[in-house]
Amino acid sequence: MSVKRNQEIVSKRMKAKGASAGSMKRTATLAADLIIVFDLLRQFARFLGMEQELIDLFGANGLPLDLTTLIHHAHAENQTHAPGVSVISALSMLMQMGRADAVAAEDPLRPPILDTEGQSETMSNMALGWVSGGSGGSLKGNGPRIGTVVTVNGERTILFDQQTAFKQAQDEFPDLIQHGQKHTVAWASVWDEKLASNVVKRRTNQSGHKLTTHRVRAGNSGYVTGVRVAVDTILNGSWRSDFVQEVDAAKELVAA
Structure with missing residues (x-):
C-alpha cells in the first residue's frame, strides 16, 4: 500500500x-x-x-x-500548548480577570464595544478588561493597556502591543508562557497558527521578511501599531475550537 x-x-x-x-x-x-x-x-x-x-x-x-x-x-x-495558542489564551484570561484592557482607538476613556445591546455589550467589554466602578455606573478600563480596538476592512480588531501585552501575559501566566520565551517568537507563532486576523495582507519589510505587526491610523490620535487579532477571536474563544476538538477526538480514539 x-x-x-x-x-x-x-x-x-x-x-x-x-x-x-x-x-x-x-x-x-x-x-x-x-x-x-x-x-x-x-x-x-x-x-x-x-x-x-x-x-x-x-x-x-x-x-x-x-x-x-x-x-x-x-x-x-x-x-493545546502551542506558543500561539498559549499567548492568546493568556491574553484572553488576563483581560477577563480585569488585569489588563484593550481601549477604543477613537476614545481610550470609553468602552471599546458600543454597537451591541444590553448584557451582551457589557459582557463583551468586560471580556476586554473593562470593570464596573466608572462614573454613573459605567465601566472603566482597569489597565494596563495592552491593546487598541480598531476596525480593519470592516472587522473589529485588537492591535496588541508587542512587548507590553506579551510581558503582562507572561508575568501573570508563567505556566503558559515560560520566562525566557521571546515575544518575537510568540507573535510569529500567532500568525503561523492562523490566530492573527488576515483581513489585510500581512506586511513585509524591505527585505521581504514578514512582519507580525500592522499599522493603522486611529482618528486624531495618530497611528497605532500592534499584532492584530480579531475581537471575535477573543470574545468567542474560536482559537480553542480546533484544538479542543482534536483533543476530544484523540481521547475518543484511545477509548475506542
Whole structure:
C-alpha cells in the first residue's frame, strides 16, 4: 500500500472523529510514513506463510490503527500548548480577570464595544478588561493597556502591543508562557497558527521578511501599531475550537 493511500485512510478516520483539516494533513503524513513499515511486514509475513492472525496484526485494523491513535493523541495534546495558542489564551484570561484592557482607538476613556445591546455589550467589554466602578455606573478600563480596538476592512480588531501585552501575559501566566520565551517568537507563532486576523495582507519589510505587526491610523490620535487579532477571536474563544476538538477526538480514539 502506498504512502498516499495510507494518508487517505488515516485522514478518513480522523475526519470521522472530528479532527480539523490542518491536523489531519500533518498527522496523516507522519502516520503514513510509519505505517508503510507495517505494510512491508505484512507482506513479508504472508510470503513466509505465517499464521493469518499475525498477518492481520500488521493490517490496517491492527498495529497501524494503534499507531495512528497514539500519534494523533500526542499531536492533539501538543497543540493545546502551542506558543500561539498559549499567548492568546493568556491574553484572553488576563483581560477577563480585569488585569489588563484593550481601549477604543477613537476614545481610550470609553468602552471599546458600543454597537451591541444590553448584557451582551457589557459582557463583551468586560471580556476586554473593562470593570464596573466608572462614573454613573459605567465601566472603566482597569489597565494596563495592552491593546487598541480598531476596525480593519470592516472587522473589529485588537492591535496588541508587542512587548507590553506579551510581558503582562507572561508575568501573570508563567505556566503558559515560560520566562525566557521571546515575544518575537510568540507573535510569529500567532500568525503561523492562523490566530492573527488576515483581513489585510500581512506586511513585509524591505527585505521581504514578514512582519507580525500592522499599522493603522486611529482618528486624531495618530497611528497605532500592534499584532492584530480579531475581537471575535477573543470574545468567542474560536482559537480553542480546533484544538479542543482534536483533543476530544484523540481521547475518543484511545477509548475506542
